Amino acid sequence: MTLNSHTLADLGWSANFQRQLDTDEFGAFSPARVTGVHRDRLTALSEAGPLLLTLPPDLSAGDVAVGDWVLADPATDRVARLLDRHSRIFRRAAGEASREQLIVANVDTVFITTSATEEFNEARLERYLALAHAGGIPPVLVVTKADKADDPETYLDRLRAIAPAVPAILLNAKAEAAAEALRPWCGPGRTVAFLGMSGVGKSTLASALTGIDLETATVREDDMKGRHTTTAREMHPIPGGGWLIDTPGMRELRLTDMAEGIDEAFAEITGLTGECRFRDCTHGPEPGCAVQAAIAAGQVDAARLDRWKKLRAEDAAHAASAAEKRRRGKAFAKVVKQAKKAKRPN
Ligand SMILES: Nc1nc2c(ncn2[C@@H]2O[C@H](COP(=O)(O)OP(=O)(O)OP(=O)(O)O)[C@@H](O)[C@H]2O)c(=O)[nH]1
Numbered sequence: 001m002t003l004n005s006h007t008l009a010d011l012g013w014s015a016n017f018q019r020q021l022d023t024d025e026f027g028a029f030s031p032a033r034v035t036g037v038h039r040d041r042l043t044a045l046s047e048a049g050p051l052l053l054t055l056p057p058d059l060s061a062g063d064v065a066v067g068d069w070v071l072a073d074p075a076t077d078r079v080a081r082l083l084d085r086h087s088r089i090f091r092r093a094a095g096e097a098s099r100e101q102l103i104v105a106n107v108d109t110v111f112i113t114t115s116a117t118e119e120f121n122e123a124r125l126e127r128y129l130a131l132a133h134a135g136g137i138p139p140v141l142v143v144t145k146a147d148k149a150d151d152p153e154t155y156l157d158r159l160r161a162i163a164p165a166v167p168a169i170l171l172n173a174k175a176e177a178a179a180e181a182l183r184p185w186c187g188p189g190r191t192v193a194f195l196g197m198s199g200v201g202k203s204t205l206a207s208a209l210t211g212i213d214l215e216t217a218t219v220r221e222d223d224m225k226g227r228h229t230t231t232a233r234e235m236h237p238i239p240g241g242g243w244l245i246d247t248p249g250m251r252e253l254r255l256t257d258m259a260e261g262i263d264e265a266f267a268e269i270t271g272l273t274g275e276c277r278f279r280d281c282t283h284g285p286e287p288g289c290a291v292q293a294a295i296a297a298g299q300v301d302a303a304r305l306d307r308w309k310k311l312r313a314e315d316a317a318h319a320a321s322a323a324e325k326r327r328r329g330k331a332f333a334k335v336v337k338q339a340k341k342a343k344r345p346n
């Protein structure tokens with residue numbers, strides 16, 4: 001099989017997408033996986049090979065992300081419909097309240113990558129976990145630079161303390177065996193992505209998995225007018241099956257984008273809050289607090305409670321400022337409308 005010929009299953013198609021098609025769509029359109037999003041067009045892969053698609057008037061580039069599935073009209077090379085995604089990574093759009101800015105779609109596993117160095121930080125990892133949970137993507141924790149630490153196993157202990165249910169692996173990203181350690185989550189039709197701070201070894205691992213140097217990998221494509229353009233590839237095949245998505249948007253994710261899905265990342269605490277005597281318990285000094293009781297019993301880490309409260313507070317502040325912006329935006333629009341009305345001659 002060449003690089004340009006994949007079955008739908010290889011591309012990540014599943015019953016979950018199949019179910020979304022109407023009977024009349026079956027014969028008329030071909031499903032295609034989005035591999036690149038540009039201002040007014042998409043690159044995509046279908047069973048027949050690469051496609052260059054235009055967007056219909058009711059869809060804008062911001063509605064689509066690398067990893068999405070679309071139905072393409074082969075007669076016009078236009079997107080007929082965007083299919084519902086099963087998972088995503090998103091950030092909150094700056095300025096515009098409550099709107100999600102989509103970063104990637106339909107990822108099956110996210111490798112949250114950290115290193116056995118000073119960079120290791122529980123609070124940050126909890127945010128990455130929250131981001132994965134919010135987008136419905138099962139996370140795997142990867143600790144690189146095992147070769148640089150005196151006692152690297154302690155980092156696994158620290159991960160167990162914050163996320164006992166999340167698989168965690170410790171490795172040297174530069175070693176031959178690095179790709180093998182990630183292989184259980186890859187395979188035909190499966191899509192993976194890396195998240196983590198700069199310098200933790202994401203590119204090293206990505207190159208080990210795909211066999212290409214992603215830092216320098218570019219691809220020449222024809223644009224609509226037949227000109228050649230050079231663009232970075234954002235969805236890479238993994239030898240043996242599966243895909244790695246690596247977009248600039250993922251690398252630009254900032255920690256402030258990540259305060260959703262927090263409750264799931266702190267399940268051992270949020271699972272208890274319903275048992276507190278007071279419904280509005282702050283899990284501080286009040287009597288009958290189930291969380292404080294668990295801390296006293298050594299079942300919950302007090303530092304985790306602090307970080308959970310902090311994340312929740314940040315999230316609330318973020319939501320409040322977004323609501324305020326929206327309110328001001330509306331008030332401003334009203335003023336503009338009134339001004340226009342006033343100017344208009346009868
Ligand atoms: N010794 C050792 N060095 C590593 C390991 N993983 C990564 N490095 C080195 O750390 C440096 C940064 O690795 P990258 O793979 O570029 O990190 P990155 O996460 O892709 O960083 P950005 O591209 O900035 O997001 C490189 O010099 C790697 O060779 C490891 O497990 N052990």
Ligand SMILES: [Zn+2]
Nearest residue numbers: 276281283289
């Ligand atoms: Zn409480």
